[in-house]
Amino acid sequence: NVDGQAPSETLQVQREARYQLGQAERVPALKALGLFERALALDANDAGALAGLASTYLLLSSTTIRRPLPVDEAVQPATGAAQRALPIDSRQGEAYAVLGRLKMTYDWNWTAAEADLARAVALAPESVEAHLGHGLFLSAVGRHCEALAALTRACALDPTGRETHERLGLAWWMAGDGES
Numbered sequence: 727n728v729d730g731q732a733p734s735e736t737l738q739v740q741r742e743a744r745y746q747l748g749q750a751e752r753v754p755a756l757k758a759l760g761l762f763e764r765a766l767a768l769d770a771n772d773a774g775a776l777a778g779l780a781s782t783y784l785l786l787s788s789t790t791i792r793r794p795l796p797v798d799e800a801v802q803p804a805t806g807a808a809q810r811a812l813p814i815d816s817r818q819g820e821a822y823a824v825l826g827r828l829k830m831t832y833d834w835n836w837t838a839a840e841a842d843l844a845r846a847v848a849l850a851p852e853s854v855e856a857h858l859g860h861g862l863f864l865s866a867v868g869r870h871c872e873a874l875a876a877l878t879r880a881c882a883l884d885p886t887g888r889e890t891h892e893r894l895g896l897a898w899w900m901a902g903d904g905e906s
Contacts, residue, residue: 739765740775744880747782750889752791758782773815780808780824780857790889801832805887819850823859839863847876858893865893870901 743761746754753850759782783804786795805828808821815821826842829835843863846856863874877894884890 729762736768736772736775737767739768740772740815743775743778747778747785748884750791750887750888752794755782755785755791756794759786771814773811773818773821776807776814776818777818777824780804780811780821783807783825784827799868801828803859804828811835817849819846819848819853819856822846822849823853823856826863827859830859830866836863836867840867852883854880854887854890855874857883858890861897862893865897865900870897873897874901 739761743758743765746758746761749755758773759779762779762782765772766779769775779831781804783795783800786884787793787797787804790791804824808824808828811818811821822842823846826839826846829842830839833839840863842861843856846853847860850856858877859882861873864870864873864876874894874897877890877897880890881887881894
């Protein structure tokens with residue numbers, strides 16, 4: 727901490743939750759869920775904890791980790807947490823990234839998804855989640871060169887993240903031979 731004081735309990739809990747979430751695995755994601763809920767019990771108006779909770783629910787609905795929660799049990803709490811974060815901090819890029827991915831993946835609302843994901847990148851240019859979500863969207867709509875750039879940026883921000891590298895590999899495959 728810059729002022730010499732120990733980090734607050736809320737920040738310590740969130741740090742551990744983000745570490746668990748970053749594993750992009752089933753059991754750590756479930757641990758992250760409990761940790762973000764604990765952080766919110768300490769401070770119900772922490773926009774970062776709400777955005778983290780939203781990201782966790784999004785991951786828990788993913789087939790990437792064998793979908794520990796059914797979609798209908800994960801999408802509503804993910805949406806709710808992200809929407810609760812934005813009035814607290816309207817510059818919460820992670821919340822916009824989650825909303826964009828939900829709109830793309832489950833609502834198929836491409837226009838709204840693109841707007842939220844572009845906003846996420848603009849608000850949080852150092853966010854892996856923002857670039858990852860934007861890259862996934864761009865790849866899904868066939869804008870391969872832009873997708874590869876966004877996903878390459880996500881990998882640069884998270885050089886050891888398995889999911890970012892897997893998604894970049896998939897985007898290269900989807901782009902086909904001869905396109906870069």
